[in-house]
Amino acid sequence: MRINVAFTIFAQVWRMARLKAFSLVALVPLLAAWGTPDHQIRYSRDRGGSCAAMIPFYGPERLWTGHFAGGRPVEAEADRDFVDWRVADTCFFDRIDCETWLARVQRGWPMRPGFAWCATVEGGRTVVSPGAKGPLKR
Numbered sequence: 001m002r003i004n005v006a007f008t009i010f011a012q013v014w015r016m017a018r019l020k021a022f023s024l025v026a027l028v029p030l031l032a033a034w035g036t037p038d039h040q041i042r043y044s045r046d047r048g049g050s051c052a053a054m055i056p057f058y059g060p061e062r063l064w065t066g067h068f069a070g071g072r073p074v075e076a077e078a079d080r081d082f083v084d085w086r087v088a089d090t091c092f093f094d095r096i097d098c099e100t101w102l103a104r105v106q107r108g109w110p111m112r113p114g115f116a117w118c119a120t121v122e123g124g125r126t127v128v129s130p131g132a133k134g135p136l137k138r
Contacts, residue, residue: 046100047101060120067118068114071086071109
C-alpha cells in the first residue's frame, strides 16, 4: 500500500513538473518581448536611429541628435501651390554621420523657413555642430 501511495505522489509531482516546464516553454516568446522598448533600435549610419529608444539606453552624452525641418514644392494639377513640409529628429553615434544625414535631407527639402542642426550634450550643456542653421545657431 505504501508503494502505491508513493508512486501516486511521484506521478502527481511528475505531472506538475511537466506542466510547469511546458508553461515556461510556452511563455518564452512573451517573456522575451517583455522589457523591450516600444521603439526598436533600428540603427544605420545613413538614417540614424530612434531617439526615443536610443537616448534611454545610451544616454544623451554618447549621441548626436539631428533636427531638421524643411519643405519642397509639390507638382499638383491645381490652382494653388502645395508644399511638402517635413520635420525629422534622429540620433547618431558620430557627428560626421549626423551632418551627412542633414546635408542629404536639406538637398531633398530645401525650402525656407527651415532649420537643421546636430547637437549633443557635453558636461551638462548642449553643444551644437558648427554647420547649424535656424533658431539654435550659436
